[in-house]
Ligand code: HEM
């Protein structure tokens with residue numbers, strides 16, 4: 672397989688302006704949606720590759736990935752992908768895959784929130800399958816992960832320790848639910864006590880109460896893409912257990928330190944990581960299909 676930056680140069684050159692305009696108005700309406708779109712790309716790519724499998728709706732005879740543990744009541748932004756698809760289909764019917772739309776929309780989200788630009792490699796096709804079981808059983812790392820399991824999880828997807836630390840910088844934007852960080856703010860000791868107290872105010876200890884209450888992953892600037900995430904980790908103000916694992920006396924401390932001081936080093940390694948993640952097992956050539964509607968196979 673081989674993805675390329677100019678895949679749509681002849682077939683649909685307008686795709687970039689179409690994606691950007693929809694993402695731009697969605698982010699103008701709600702800044703968090705940029706974070707949500709970026710996460711959709713991650714959760715698609717980690718389950719059987721970047722093939723749009725996550726976008727498929729459940730039907731009475733088909734169980735997709737949306738209700739898997741890592742996604743249920745958590746992933747969002749599908750309406751934006753639908754709006755982009757509608758616009759792109761009107762311009763170039765049957766040409767641009769949902770998987771590629773997700774890749775371009777993720778890049779545009781990062782740019783709109785102040786992060787780096789990169790040329791997106793394209794030519795992915797859409798799956799005719801989804802993998803609930805994989806999505807539900809640790810292929811997407813849970814927030815309870817320790818450092819060694821984060822490292823081995825990323826390795827299993829062909830991603831390095833550097834990719835792990837740089838891509839985790841995505842948590843400079845967006846929100847998490849109480850249920851994702853409760854353990855960290857009540858049980859862990861590698862957390863600033865005043866920060867733990869602050870987060871406990873809107874996240875009750877008792878599981879089942881306030882589970883979906885939200886807190887920002889980056890306590891300072893959750894709608895701006897920069898290296899503040901790493902500064903938080905150094906101050907023991909990571910929101911997720913898995914976040915703080917990246918700076919807890921282990922092998923990734925020095926990289927966190929570097930990124931906290933050097934936004935350029937962060938954005939450059941982030942872009943490298945995004946391109947590598949976008950290269951995970953794409954369907955190319957005559958494999959898969961170009962879906963007409965991202966929610967169902969043709
Ligand atoms: C390193 C392992 C990772 C773990 C354990 C992890 C876990 C999580 C969790 C638990 C949430 C909150 C979900 C909720 O409570 O509903 C979250 C949010 C988020 N994650 Fe990750 N994540 C990881 C890596 C990544 C990567 C690689 C990306 C992107 C390339 C990413 C992008 C995001 C974004 C942008 C949000 C906020 C979404 C929103 O506000 O809708 N994460 N992550």
Ligand SMILES: [Ca+2]
Nearest residue numbers: 715718720724
């Ligand atoms: Ca997938």
